[in-house]
Amino acid sequence: MSPSDLEPIADAAWPARERERLGGWRLNAADGFSLRINACWPLGEADRDPEAAIDAVEAFYGERGLPVRFKLTDGATAPADLSDRLARRGYALHGETLLMTGPAVGVADPQVELSARPDPAFEALLIASAKGNAADAAERLEALGRIPAPARFARLTLEGRTAALGACAVDGEAVGIFGMRTDPDFRRRGLARRVLDALLAEAAGLGARTAYLQVEEANTPAIALYGARGFSTAYRYRYWSKPARD
Template sequence: MIDPAVLEPLADDAWPARERERLGGWRLNASSGHSMRINACWPLAAPDRDPDEAIAAVEAWYAARGLPPRFKLTDRVVAPTDLAERLAARGFQAGKDTLVMTGATGGEGDPAVELFPTPDATFETVFTASAGDPEDGRERIEALGRIPPPALFARLDIEGAPAAIGVAALGGGFAGVFGMRTVPARRRKGLARRVLRTLLAEARRAGVERAWLQVEADNAPAVALYADEGFEPAYRYRYWSR
């Protein structure tokens, strides 16, 4: 069982926000307001001041950027341990769970899946096609460009057009898999599985033996896919907002 105190900092670094700040062990992330991971405070260790003062400082920090305050509370690493109660007293509520799963790298890749060290224009095509909000897609594309190397960007074309993509950020001995997207017309054809297997195979060739990913806990098809590929639940987190 992986310790979230080890994995969560890697996850934060793998998907960098446009603007980042610290309040002691609290990590503040802000971008355009769409992707929750890069628009939330991650309280991974004790703040540098009284907790209620820290909450007020977080609220002011996001307000100054025109964003709603949001906290990402993760199993077994929330500091202080009564932060959920403190947030509830201020009108915050927990959203739905996100599941972090871990598994092994390796296996065989798909020769039809192309790999790149940086994202190209076709990634934006797939993100835009698969995102309900173009601004959401644009924010994620910008985040892709901030991923620190080494990283693997995978793309699978069908009939000459980009159909599925995925990303693996390599760091801390892990491959963080995210950005898995398939254009709507090509879904339920096994394309995501082909992309995932290629990322895992290439990560092992790069000397990385373990992988992690994040998936909404109620996304049964995605959870089933990852479980079928050997990933197991490690811990959960949820966002608290008003």
């Protein structure tokens, strides 16, 4: 799938609390933590001059006290010179991220519990993974709760504890993987792969054929895991940001 085909699917799979449009530009806002749901996705031409559109985006995020952030995707950003326009305005480049795709083929695992909603044990590990940032955890839990059906939430229990988890969103023949977490006490045991396999097997049963996921370029262990599982980089995206106004 091309970036122009897959990016709208990825946007719908991880929904922001607030969503507005400026023509082909998608404005997403929540509490400012998860970058994807707190950024403008310029996936097509705006409904006005590019400079006026940037002004409108800055006003949108400024009204909410959030950093102004653009998510620019290789092969799907309009206009093509948007990064140059943002650089002239003082935006900083960061967050190089890979969009990886692979086959939606997995193996069911009797120790991986699947549900249509995150349960309290799932939520507890996700909150713990936020390392004390309760607001960050709350935003991500809210986003997980907004994933449209059919969604699945996977939890692997070992030694009486939630050891690993993940989630997926199925949209036709595409399935997005989100929220992969492993308790630090259970790392290096292949649990993330087991959760991923269980999610992919479930998604395939729901009609998915192609899986996608986002992983930061600096996260080499995750990239190695997904690469070994048959995923490869389809394209990249990166963020351009300005701090929130006081």
